[in-house]
Structures are given as structure tokens and as C-alpha cells.
Amino acid sequence: MRFAFLLLFLSGCSRDDQPITFGGHTMGTTWSLRMPAGAKSIRQNDLQQQLDAWESIISHWRPDSAVSRFNDSTKTDWIAVPVELVEVVELAQQIGGDTDHALDITIAPLIDLWGFGATGRRDSPPTDAEIASAKAQCGWQHLHTRHAPPALRKDLPGLRINVSAVAEGWALERLAQHLESNGITRFLLEIGGEVLARGEWRVGVQSPAAPPGESAQTLLLKDQSIATSGVYRQHFSVAGKEYAHILDPRTGRPIEHKLASVSVIHPSAAQADGFATALLVLGPDAGRRLAEKLGLHVVWFEREK
Numbered sequence: 001m002r003f004a005f006l007l008l009f010l011s012g013c014s015r016d017d018q019p020i021t022f023g024g025h026t027m028g029t030t031w032s033l034r035m036p037a038g039a040k041s042i043r044q045n046d047l048q049q050q051l052d053a054w055e056s057i058i059s060h061w062r063p064d065s066a067v068s069r070f071n072d073s074t075k076t077d078w079i080a081v082p083v084e085l086v087e088v089v090e091l092a093q094q095i096g097g098d099t100d101h102a103l104d105i106t107i108a109p110l111i112d113l114w115g116f117g118a119t120g121r122r123d124s125p126p127t128d129a130e131i132a133s134a135k136a137q138c139g140w141q142h143l144h145t146r147h148a149p150p151a152l153r154k155d156l157p158g159l160r161i162n163v164s165a166v167a168e169g170w171a172l173e174r175l176a177q178h179l180e181s182n183g184i185t186r187f188l189l190e191i192g193g194e195v196l197a198r199g200e201w202r203v204g205v206q207s208p209a210a211p212p213g214e215s216a217q218t219l220l221l222k223d224q225s226i227a228t229s230g231v232y233r234q235h236f237s238v239a240g241k242e243y244a245h246i247l248d249p250r251t252g253r254p255i256e257h258k259l260a261s262v263s264v265i266h267p268s269a270a271q272a273d274g275f276a277t278a279l280l281v282l283g284p285d286a287g288r289r290l291a292e293k294l295g296l297h298v299v300w301f302e303r304e305k
Helices: 044-058 066-072 083-098 108-113 128-135 164-181 269-294
Strands: 007-010 020-026 029-035 143-147 150-154 187-191 194-198 200-205 217-222 225-230 235-238 241-244 259-266 297-302
Touching (some): 020 044, 029 044, 044 164, 083 143, 083 164, 164 187, 164 269, 194 200, 194 217, 225 269, 269 297
Antiparallel strands (some): 029 187, 143 150, 187 194, 194 225, 200 217, 225 259, 235 241
């Protein structure tokens, strides 16, 4: 799972006009919705049911999800999946193509090998031979999609996917569409620290090293999203060396550069989600060059020495 740092919400409402707020749990994290006081009502349970349905498709933690069923199969012919999973995979593949495949959702075998997946934690790094063996079962070019009827196909029997780098952003966009179809046009949605705004909202961005609730920078989001990828929430240490949960698909190993987190502001929550992970993988130099090339608005935090 990719962890985002906390975003401190600062609504545009006055103290006497507090926003409506509710939320719940999804995808191993939490979600929340804020709307201006007096906004058209919507049932919290309706939104939770939507999120539960999507989680049953794209979660790699649930053994009964569509992702898990695809991963468990060793067939190399087409495997029927919900159309939502095809959309998520194509989104991730598109972002991968834009980032020299710094984002590669087929590295699930490596994620599990390093102890950052559903198979459980580990307290020592894998061997070079284990990494090479897992890498041999990865590769974005070995994953294919089809729409009619919706299906995925793998060239390698052991290929498995993990779509967590884009799942929250994709779900935010789908949930926003649901709200807008119900006549709700101003709101702030959040899943696991990833945020989508309709209308104007101020959010405070917290530095990875800052105490909880202390924002390092305040941003105005207007019909935009912000997503973050960071290395400080999930890792393990051996002999004084830390191994981050963000893996570089090119090496099969955790990233080691000085970036602590990358936050991307983008009209699309799904694009922001995927680009944040890819830029963090690329590191401060290549990441900044790519962000400039793509015209991305990015907030960078480096690790403290």
C-alpha cells in the first residue's frame, strides 16, 4: 500500500457556518467528505456502498477481489474482469508510459518479496537471487487489456498486479461523479490523504517531519486534486539502514535518494495519484525534469539528514 502524509483541511467557511463532514473506512484507510453548510444532503451509506463495491474489485488485500483472482490465475489467455479494473489498469499503464515506466503496476511480486504487500512483513532484505527471480515475473509490457468484453491477459504465468498507486485517485474521481450526478457541486473529498476539490477549498500540506496538525504550506485548490507519495510511513531497518516501501521497477529495490515525499496538484485525482508515485521513484533530478516537461505542479520534500 502506498501511504500519503496527512493533509490538514482548512475550509473556506466561516466559524459560524461550519461545513457538513462525514466519512468512513475504505481500501485499508479512511475517507471523508466535506460540504458547505446547507448543501444538498446525501446519505453516507450510499457513498460507503460505492466505495465497498470498488474495493471488492481493485483491492490487492482482499482475497476475493477481482485483482486477487487475476493474480491467483496462471492462465495466459484472456481473464474476464469488471470494466472498472480495465479502466484502472489502462490509467496506470498510460501514466507509466508518460514516466518512462517509473510507475509499473506489475511489480506486485517484488512488493510482496520486500514485505510491503498482503503476504506479510519481513525484517531483513531479500537476496539478489530472490530479487532477480521476482523481477523475472514483472513487466508492464506483459500485461494487456480488452474492453469488449472487459478482460485482462498476462504473458507470464506468475505476473501479478498491484494498482494501489492509482486506486485512491481513481475512486475519488468516481465518487465525485456520483456526487455531481446528485446535484452536489461544491465539496472536498479525501481518501487516505489524497484530496479532490470541487469549488474552492484551502488545504494545509504537512511536512513529513512536522508534528501532527502542523502545516508547512497552505494551498488553494479550485476544482483540483492533490496526491502524495512518501517514504516515511512504511519501511524497515536492518543494521542502521532503512528500506523504504517505494520500489524502483528498474532495480527491483527500494529507492535510496533524498526525496521524502512528492505531492502533485492536478485537475485529475487519478493522474495526480499516479504521477506522485512515479516522480518519487525517479528522484529529485529526473523527477523534476519530468515534472517540468509535463507541466506538473509539484511540492517536494527532502529527507532530513
